[in-house]
Amino acid sequence: MSKPEFVYVVYIHSTPAKIWDALQNPEMTKEFWGRRRNRSDWKIGSQWRHENYDDATEVAVIGTIVESDPPRRLVLTWTHPNDTAPDAVSRVSFDIEEYKGSARLTVTHTDLSPEMLRAISTGWPAVLSSLKTLLETGASLPMTRQNWKKAG
């Protein structure tokens, strides 16, 4: 039986370039991604860390850059630090397309353990809804500006 995957599609009145930037820019991610930043040089094979914007020692998720084709496709591996279980590593793909005057963002999270599936099924809709609100209105959803302790 194949492992579960989670797919989330959202249409945003913005451009692929702005969406790409929002995913990587700390001043943006802190607003919609629970006051976190994504730290990486974004080169294929490099590490990325999803860490507390105010405290780089507090790392929620780590992984490596698998694919990077700006502004169209970014693929990362995704693990909780110190989680060495065999099913601990999942994979996230961001596909960003222009679609008839807007942009379509598809996040595909695969190879999920049941626990991670539960966590991210709640997390992605909130984070991506807030990203859309930030890009369309200039301000994110307030509840996503605060740090939450558990990753996902």
Add this chain to the structure above:
Amino acid sequence: MNTGNFKPAIIYTIYIASTPERVWEALTSAEFSRKYFFGNAVDVDQRIGGAYVVRQADGALHISGVVIECDPPRKLSFTFNVNWPELIEKLGPTLVTYEIEAAGDAVKLTMTESHDRPLDEDILSGGRQGWPAILSSLKSLLETGEPLVVKMAPPQRMLAALKRMGIKTP
């Protein structure tokens, strides 16, 4: 109608900077739906057994059903059957449930599409394509005053599957 044997096939959650009352209104009124739902006019008689009707811009009936649960502004559940011959006979009814919850200063809207039998992914692909576009557009409308007019191509994979089953589509 006994909905106990319906199982969720598609679940879509989106958070909207609005109030539960405004989200409810957007989901149930033609004034809003024409803007975010491809020009279609939604009309809901908000009581159990009431009619749920969607008409196209030219007035033609597109979707019809019956309200199963109605608890404004928290929960609305209704059958949602596209008006194509033999669709219900061959695929069973479609049940759609909207759940609207306060989430901080925002609203968490969850749409669940359920069916009384397993359906092929080709059939479900129409909804998987449509719901994110419709609800993204509703979100933009409520947050910015402008819908995200997503001109959607017809769901070819679903239409081809319906044709294979002998269901006539426009």
